[in-house]
Amino acid sequence: MADKGKDKEGNIVVKTEGLVKFYGKNKALNGLSMNVPERAIYGLVGPNGAGKTTTLGILSTFIRPNSGSVEIYGNDIIKEPEKIRGLIGILPQRAEFYANRTALDIMTFYSKLAGLNGKEAFENADRLLDKVGMTEHKDKKMKEMSHGMFKLMGIAQTLIGNPKIIMLDEATSGLDPKVAYNIRKLVRELKKDTTIIFSSHNLYEVEDLCDYVGIIHNGKIIAEGRTKSIVKKGKSLEKVFMEKMEE
Amino acid sequence: MAYISKGVWTIFLDEFIESLKTRKALAIIISYLFLMFIGIKVGSVFEIFAWALAGSRQSFSILLPYYISVGLLPLFSIIISYNLISEEISGGSIKFMAYRTDRLSILGGKILSSFVLSAMMIFIAYATALFYVHSKNGLWFFIPYLVSWIYLSIYAFCFICLTVAVSMVARTPSASIIWSLLVSILFLVAMNFNYISFFSPFYFSTKALDYLIKGISLNMILGLNVLLLHTLLYFLISFAVLKKSDLD
Numbered sequence: 442m443a444d445k446g447k448d449k450e451g452n453i454v455v456k457t458e459g460l461v462k463f464y465g466k467n468k469a470l471n472g473l474s475m476n477v478p479e480r481a482i483y484g485l486v487g488p489n490g491a492g493k494t495t496t497l498g499i500l501s502t503f504i505r506p507n508s509g510s511v512e513i514y515g516n517d518i519i520k521e522p523e524k525i526r527g528l529i530g531i532l533p534q535r536a537e538f539y540a541n542r543t544a545l546d547i548m549t550f551y552s553k554l555a556g557l558n559g560k561e562a563f564e565n566a567d568r569l570l571d572k573v574g575m576t577e578h579k580d581k582k583m584k585e586m587s588h589g590m591f592k593l594m595g596i597a598q599t600l601i602g603n604p605k606i607i608m609l610d611e612a613t614s615g616l617d618p619k620v621a622y623n624i625r626k627l628v629r630e631l632k633k634d635t636t637i638i639f640s641s642h643n644l645y646e647v648e649d650l651c652d653y654v655g656i657i658h659n660g661k662i663i664a665e666g667r668t669k670s671i672v673k674k675g676k677s678l679e680k681v682f683m684e685k686m687e688e
Numbered sequence: 689m690a691y692i693s694k695g696v697w698t699i700f701l702d703e704f705i706e707s708l709k710t711r712k713a714l715a716i717i718i719s720y721l722f723l724m725f726i727g728i729k730v731g732s733v734f735e736i737f738a739w740a741l742a743g744s745r746q747s748f749s750i751l752l753p754y755y756i757s758v759g760l761l762p763l764f765s766i767i768i769s770y771n772l773i774s775e776e777i778s779g780g781s782i783k784f785m786a787y788r789t790d791r792l793s794i795l796g797g798k799i800l801s802s803f804v805l806s807a808m809m810i811f812i813a814y815a816t817a818l819f820y821v822h823s824k825n826g827l828w829f830f831i832p833y834l835v836s837w838i839y840l841s842i843y844a845f846c847f848i849c850l851t852v853a854v855s856m857v858a859r860t861p862s863a864s865i866i867w868s869l870l871v872s873i874l875f876l877v878a879m880n881f882n883y884i885s886f887f888s889p890f891y892f893s894t895k896a897l898d899y900l901i902k903g904i905s906l907n908m909i910l911g912l913n914v915l916l917l918h919t920l921l922y923f924l925i926s927f928a929v930l931k932k933s934d935l936d
Contacts, residue, residue, distance in 0.1 A: 501783070
């Protein structure tokens with residue numbers, strides 16, 4: 442494990458230690474520990490079923506771990522979940538928007554839930570949809586939208602309430618190259634004021650986009666650190682990843 | 689507390705407005721109003737027979753709508769609320785709310801919207817009945833209709849909470865509606881057994897009749913309290929399950 446504690450990018454703002462999660466007899470997380478520095482793009486990579494979505498689920502207060510600890514900006518996720526909720530935005534891998542409602546309507550509702558009043562919520566929704574390039578589609582119903590627009594809408598809703606940490610679970614999977622490129626561009630822009638945890642299967646994308654990377658396998662982080670320090674001596678992240686899988 | 693109440697209010701308002709736009713809610717409201725109107729019309733025609741029945745001080749215009757409601761409201765409550773939470777969980781949309789507010793607010797707001805929708809529907813039916821009966825027979829049934837409205841609204845609320853509690857365990861909308869209907873049938877069957885019948889909300893469904901027919905309010909107050917107790921129990925079960933559930 443490299444680059445623990447204080448870091449050039451900033452303080453460690455997400456810290457997990459020894460996370461364990463069981464689904465029945467299946468151990469999804471097996472003592473996972475990770476450290477995410479402030480204002481970094483942290484790539485979480487691993488094979489299917491490695492525990493990426495479960496980790497993000499725990500960080501988002503959706504899933505309770507069986508044991509272990511999580512601190513986000515010094516707040517304990519079990520004891521102070523309401524404080525955590527004010528700090529995060531998440532695009533879950535498996536979550537649908539209301540099919541019969543428009544993007545603007547849904548965004549206004551989530552803005553109200555985040556504490557804004559009617560007019561503020563509407564203006565905020567409009568501004569955020571504009572920010573992700575969905576102005577033309579804001580009055581479309583979700584059932585009329587493409588997969589790419591759905592993901593952009595997903596990112597737009599993570600920005601409500603100016604979160605300090607944004608988690609994107611497979612944000613670019615299944616997208617055409619142009620939309621995927623736009624999302625990566627957007628993520629780079631967001632990095633200026635936000636910490637981003639970016640889970641992906643696409644190792645080339647993670648290598649290109651992320652300042653830090655955590656390789657997860659069998660519910661554990663098996664390598665973590667600056668992308669540059671993990672990918673060294675002319676190797677690609679893919680090569681390192683394959684080597685780690687075989688160890 | 690303010691955090692919870694703001695969340696409840698936001699979700700309630702959104703859910704209520706959205707539910708009014710659905711065909712399902714409109715179909716239920718229209719069906720209920722139509723059947724109630726038939727009941728009131730028939731009741732006012734046969735008004736005279738009520739006076740001949742054991743000196744009953746109340747009329748068919750009160751009893752018939754009440755019996756129709758007792759029969760229909762459990763079914764309508766199930767149809768209104770079976771997918772209230774289960775659809776959010778199975779589709780994953782609950783996650784977008786769950787990291788913005790607490791789960792108590794989500795549950796409270798959604799259940800409240802169904803309760804208000806049912807209470808509003810029953811109110812419209814009885815308000816229409818009040819003026820219709822007055823125009824036909826010159827009678828004002830203000831108090832009996834007010835009592836019927838309050839009692840039946842709580843009765844519907846009880847079945848809404850029961851359905852949500854069942855759906856929390858069933859998780860998917862299709863399983864929720866099947867299990868809610870099965871549990872309701874079980875409660876109906878339980879009416880045939882002396883002590884078990886106390887655990888069935890159906891047993892307390894007609895307790896308001898003691899007041900409407902005989903003018904005795906004690907049984908009605910007892911029935912209302914037990915229905916509220918059932919409602920609270922189902923709500924707490926729903927909340928406990930939702931709080932402990934992983935949204936994966």
